[in-house]
Each structure stands twice: as structure tokens, then as C-alpha cells.
Amino acid sequence: MRSNQPQTIYLSDYKVPAYLVDHVDLRFELFEHGARVHSILTVRRNPQSDDVGAPLVLDGDRLVLESLALNGTPLDGDQYEDRGDQLVVADVPEQFQLSVVTWIEPQNNTRLEGLYKSSGMFCTQCEAEGFRCITFFPDRPDVMARFRTRIEADRSAYPVLLSNGNDIDRGDLPDGRHFVTWEDPFPKPCYLFALVAGDLVEKRDSFRTRSGRDIDLRMYVEPRNADKCAHALDSLKRAMRWDEEVYGREYDLDIFMIVAVDDFNMGAMENKGLNIFNSSCVLASQDTATDAAYQRIEAIVAHEYFHNWSGNRVTCRDWFQLSLKEGFTVFRDSQFSADMGSATVKRIEDVTLLRTAQFAEDAGPMAHPVRPSSYIEISNFYTLTIYEKGAEVVRMLHNLLGPELFRKGSDLYFERHDGQAVTTDDFVRAMEDASGRDLSQFRLWYEQAGTPVLTVRDEFDADRGVYRLTVEQTLPDTPGQTDKKPHHIPFALGLLDRRGQPLPLRLADDDTEAPTERMLELTERAHTFEFHGLAECPVPSLLRNFSAPVRLNYPWTREQLLFLMSHDPDGFNRWDAGQRLAVDVIQSLVGAPRDTQVEPRLVTAYRHLICDASLDQALVAKMLQLPSEAYLIELADEADVPAIHQARERVLKHLAISLRDELVACYRRNAQDSAYDLSPLxxxxxxLRNTALAWLLAINDEEGRALAVRQFRDADNMTDRIGALRALVNSDYEDDRNQALASFYQRYQDDPQVVEQWFSVQAASDRAGQLPQIRALLTHPAFDWKNPNKVRAVVGAFAGQNLAAFHQVDGSGYDFLAEQVCRLDDSNPQIAARLVTPLTRWRKFAPAYRERMRAALERIRDKPSLSRDVYEVVHKSLAG
Incomplete structure (x- = not known):
């Protein structure tokens, strides 16, 4: 294990590589007891480097060096230095070939970095620094080379041999072995290298590009998953067509391949031409995947495909620029999903994640800018700030420039930097050059951490017909950053009259062609805007469609929020008004006497949503979901989790009791009356049906119970089956709960992805997921510590979703999490570091919880031989 005092890496220390690698020739000999990797690097000194005469330094991790040769001449031990994590060759010419042979043991690789085995197949994960676990190499993204890869293995055990690019040769070898050679014509950093070898089923499709080229689409899965490929392939074709139409990007190889892998630390990986997916993120059938899973798969397939340009053809210079590819690509996949379904619902889902989790990250000890200035372990910076906030930064550019200029900027970016490793500054500069806009101040979004707070005040001058709006921005301190400069913020708004009609936004008396919505630009700490020609005081609709990732403070009354819920033409703001109203009601009940009245108008508002069939049903489904406990905790100054849980439960049960008949009618009205399909309606x-069912079971309604049991038994799709299961699990009907859980497991015990859902439903429930039950799940025969999905489904769901059970006043939940983190740290530090997250916000909670959370962090800190992954998170959490 690495030292307990690992080195910090700083952006300010960046230097161009002393050597460049033009070509990599790889040969893999795969065996059951290990793998021998032959690597021939064609190397030259970098003319842009000042390190004249510097030694060649290659990265390595857990490699056994078998031989080393320079231009064909073997090197003696005194001609190089093998430091374990580095291979140093002091005397090298200006141009040369270096031949390296290493031995590795993929079958013993529990970290799932580099080359490892999953369910009997060989596969790789090289982002961010996994390639150094395969062979010695300058493992940094600004060293881009062309790769040729030959894979040799036993034909019967590994009939399918895959790597990047196009297959150019294949044949038989002695002793029942065979080989396939792959060549990628495009230079790429080593983190995009991929290899898969296994006994896999191949599913084929094709796609014709706009230029008339036919692309061979292939998907490889284990035989038991052969019937779960169609949705992913269809999603891929939709993404390929969309990228051509919206961004003008055409695919560049002859083949595009997808492989599903059970054991995977991430969701998926965009390796050039050979995308490797976590099985849970790509496999789907009507009987095994929920609607949310179908939509998630479509988005992830699109995301990884879009990386072909925003990440592969143009990649990041260093890992501090990670959001260059991830933020831009998340924005692109969000646009795609909005176009494929409901744009409003997609925006609601994105913002919910941002407000609940990324804002928490921004306010916590691990807060960092979209472009960080330092890190200890790069794996810890695959964060919501890099991905989701990074996407919001790109969205703001889209808001400021408009779609036409933004497209012009993206075209220039791809044209200017194709085949290069670049920075976020290069991306913004392309937008500047294409639009003619000065975006100097906008760059602060990449440099400053934290979530800006906008405080809005207004007044109406009835005599002059002028509505005055003042917006002030403040930027809270974050670790290492104080006294921040104002951001450049796009602020969309509209004004409504008393009938809910949009009002013209005239910024001057003579502004006759005034629009009813404006995108204002905030650049100072305070701005005052005056809108003229108004006959009455308007109701403001602020930050429409969440035009910037900020916290918004405005003193809306409950009457105004009820009004906006019913009348705002901006669908996102209608939802947001409902959320703000529900938050206000729930917060008013936290710690309040039991006889405190629940706001009666809330029932009226929800009754209108449930009963009005003319409303957008997709939006209604979102509006009926109460704010989550995680979001309510994030809004609290000192969170008392049981009090928050009780207040939310009280509001939920009050609504369910008051609307019981309407909920039954809603359930029956939305009963499936035709074949299962994935249309938005x-x-x-x-x-809607499953929300109504959950609310009825929350009050132990007997008719609801009967409906749930029948739905669970008769469902022809996973959405309805697991919706009924979840409702029963979260009810007080213990016998029905246990019977449904047993029946579900019996049906799906041979399907690992569905068993993960079974684990998660229990671990996330405060009825079925108390600590003794969680410990029991860890001993279940289907649980596997080596599988990240299983760990996330039980430990992650318990600590991240089952908040009432996790936050026990005796600290038992925190001790449990610390125990599991310490256990995983020895086998898979990446997953261990991510599981620590619920403890990192310990300062957010009431004193009794705070101290026990800190004690759990200290227990992890004091573990011998702590990995640098967990070291960084824990030490920053305790110090921040």
C-alpha cells in the first residue's frame, strides 16, 4: 500500500512531457494464471520541452519487469532503474524504440484498474491511471500515440478478442490458441486503451452515416444476457444520428463496439471504438429494467458515444482539465435526452441531482472548482462538480451565446483541436472567437469553487408603472478560496399578471417590442433592473429553466407559490414552485408540536394536480414527488435527521389520507390498458400509478394493499413489479413485504442486475433496511464484496438513501460505514473512497450526530496503510 502521506499534485506544476510516444505496438499473451504484455514504444524527445537531456521516466504499478531493450539491444540492470511505480532509463537518444515485457496477474486484480477478470472474461479500465497497471508507459493524457494491439488466448475459453480500432488480422496458433490484431488509426492517450477477451455472444446492427458510410455496430454480452441488447443498440443509433444533426459530428471508424461487464467501478468507459459498460448501465428488457433504467441506458450510451469527439478526438491536456471532456459531454447527453423525451422532466431530473448532491459537495470539505488546482488521487475527482456543474457551465455558455453561436463555437473547437490534448481555456477561447464575445469573467466558473447565492428584492411603483428588481450575488468561502470575484451569470425571468398571463418586459419606456422572457446577464455584485409600463404588481418567475447553477433567495409567499404552480408557463418553474411550497410546509413542521396544522392549501394544490387530466402528465408525475430527505437536509443549518424524516412523513401521510379517494381514482385511471411501451405518456x-400506490401504502390502506399485491403478481414489466414491491416494502404489512421479497428473489436470483435492485429496495427502506437487516444482506449468498454494484446496492443505498436508519443517534450507522470502508480500502480503494461521502458532511448535522460522524472518520483515518484514495477524502473532511 502507498504511504499515509501521499504527494499532492498541482496544476501550477504542469510541464509538457519530455518525451512523446508516436506509436505503441502491444502483444498480450493471456493465460489463466496471468498475462505477459509485450510493448514496443516508438519514442522521440519533445521539441517543446525544456528538459533537454532528461531521463525517460515511465509510470508503472504492480508490474513485474521481465525484459527491457533499447533499439533491440537488451539493457542491463545498471542501465535503468525500476522503482516499482516508475521505470527510469537515463541515457536515450533523440528517437528510439523501447521494448518492454511485463508480467501481471489480472485474476488477482480486485482494484478493477488496468487489466482484470470479471465473470471469467478479461477486460480493462484505464481511466484515469490504469494503463500503468498493464505496462510501463508515460501515463498522462497529453501523450497521444497510435496503437496496434495483438491479443493471444485460448480459443475455446476466449473466442472473442477485442481492442480499439479496426481488426486487421486474425488466425490460429499452436496448442489451441488464436490471435486477433487491432489497429486504431487515430492517436489517443493511453487511458482510452481497451481490451476484452471472453466467451461472449455477439449482437450486430448497422448505421449509415450522413456521408453514406456503413458502420458495423456490435454488442458483446454473456450468453444469459443475449435478449437485453436491443435497447442499447437502438439508443446508439439514435445518438449517432443526433450527433450528426445537432453537432455535425460523424463517426470515424468502421466498427463501433459495446461490451457489458459485471464488475466495473464506473458506469461506462468511452475507449476509442470499444466502449466498456457496467452491465447495469447497458442491459435492458421489459421484464428486468425499469423505465428509469431504460432512460438511463439511453443517456449513458449517448454519453459514451458523444465522447468520440468531445473526449477522444479532442482530449484533455491533464487531469485538471477533466471537465473539458466530461462537463461538455454531460451537457450534450442532457440535450439529447431532452430531445428524445420531455425536456422539462429532463431539466427537473438534472437540477434535482445538482441541488441535492452537487450543491452539498460545493458546501463541503471536498469542494473544488470545475477545474481543480490540486489533487492527491485523481479518481476522487470524478465528482458531480466535474460532471454536473461542469455541464451547467457549458449550458450557461449556450444560454449566453444562443444555439447558433454555440454551435459555431463547438465547430471551431473541434476543427481547431482535432487530435490534440487541450484545456478548458481552449474551449472557452473557441466560443469567444466564434461569437465575438469577451468571456474573460465567465472563466471564473472554472476557477472558483462553491455555489453562488442570488438574493432578489423587488418593489413596485404603482404611480409610474415601474417594477424594480435588485439581484445581489455572494460567493461563500470554500476550502482554500475566500474573497471571490463576481461571476458572469445568465438570469432568465418572466413576469405574470394576476390572471397568470405573461407581461412584456420593457426595460425602458420606449421599449415597445418587449419580449415576455429575458435572459439578463449579471456581472456585478448587485444589479437593479427596472421594467416599465406595468399596470399592476407582477408575480416574478425567476431563474427560469434554472438558467444558472445558483441558490436563489426570494421571499415568495405561499400564495405566490400556489399561483406559480398553476400558472407559470415555464414548466420547470411550475415544478420548482411546488417544491418550494412543500419545503416551506415541511420545514415549518420540523420540531413543531404534534397539533401544528399542515398547510391546508397544500392538499388543494395536490388535488388539482392529481385530478386534472389536461395537465402534462409527465410533469404532474414529477410534481407529485415530495422533496427528498437528502434535499431537506441540505437546506438545514444543523440537520436533525429524525425530525426532518418525521415532518416529511407527516406531510406525506396527511396528503395521502386527505386525497385517499383521488389516489385510488388516479391509480385506476392510469392502469395499463395496452401493451407495454416506452412512450413519454x-x-x-x-x-403516476406507482406514486399513488406508494402513498396509499404509506397510510396502510387496505384497498391499496390489495392493489399492490395484485400489481406485483400480474405486472408484465419491471417498473410496475418493483413499484409494487417498493410500496409493500415501505409499508407496515410485514407478511406481504416478506412474501414479495422472497417471490422476487426466487424469480430473478439468476440475474445479477435484477438482484442488485432487490438488494437496493431493502437497503433504502427504513422498514426493511435497519442495521441488523443490512448486516444480514452482506452475508446473503448473492452478495459479493468484489462486485462494486452489489456494494453500492447495499452499503451505498443504506448510507446514501436510507437516511433515517443510517443517522441513528447512537452512531451505529456511522460505525458500520467506517467498518465497510476500511474493509474495502484493502481491495478496491476507489469504491471505498466514494462510500465515505455521507460522513464528509459531518459539520452539517446536529451536535449529537456530528461528533459521532467525526469519530467514524477518525477511525478510518487511523487505519494502517490507508490508500491515498481514502486518505485524501478523510483528511480533507476532518480538516475542512
């Missing part, structure tokens, strides 16, 4: 109807 069908998805919305299933969501």
Missing part, C-alpha cells in the same frame, strides 16, 4: 402514467 406511458412512462408518465406508470409513474
Amino acid at each position: 406511458a412512462i408518465a402514467r406508470r409513474s
